[in-house]
Amino acid sequence: MKPIINFIVEELKYPFFKRTNSTVNELNGLPLFYKLAGESQESFYAGLVTQVRIISLITNERYAGLRATTDSGIEGKIGIDDIRDNYKTQPEELKSIARVNMSLSVRVKEIKVEDNGKKINVTFSSKNSDLTNHIF
Numbered sequence: 001m002k003p004i005i006n007f008i009v010e011e012l013k014y015p016f017f018k019r020t021n022s023t024v025n026e027l028n029g030l031p032l033f034y035k036l037a038g039e040s041q042e043s044f045y046a047g048l049v050t051q052v053r054i055i056s057l058i059t060n061e062r063y064a065g066l067r068a069t070t071d072s073g074i075e076g077k078i079g080i081d082d083i084r085d086n087y088k089t090q091p092e093e094l095k096s097i098a099r100v101n102m103s104l105s106v107r108v109k110e111i112k113v114e115d116n117g118k119k120i121n122v123t124f125s126s127k128n129s130d131l132t133n134h135i136f
Helices: 002-013 029-037 091-097 128-132
Strands: 049-059 064-070 075-079 103-114 119-125
Touching: 029 103, 049 075, 049 091, 064 091, 075 103, 103 128
Parallel strands: 075 119
Antiparallel strands: 049 064, 049 103, 064 075, 103 119
16 A cells, blocks of 8 residues: 555656656557558458559659558559559550549558658559459
8 A cells, every 4th residue: 555655646746757667668660550550460461452542643753653542541652563464554644544533442562661660661553463363
């Protein structure tokens, strides 16, 4: 009982004092990604087929592709080589293939966490061969 009373007295004297004996579990990497995204390793993983909405078209000298978001708000990119099978999509063709707010079925290719969770890259593919291939 006395330790509890001492704790209460200390808390009243120093209400915002940081105690050194408390432990904090720091999240980083994939656990941080899943916590922030509201997903789990069972609900969002590489190989998952899901729906996305196109939020922008990216065409510049370094990269061409589509930025997309899932229903849960996870943003990712569809590279120009991952849009169609057997045909190299040219950057200038993107506007005729996809539109902003267009819905697509995609497969999650990769979830890459860099710099201890500060940078997260999700890559999608909308190729028919990737969507129908059950072994990804």
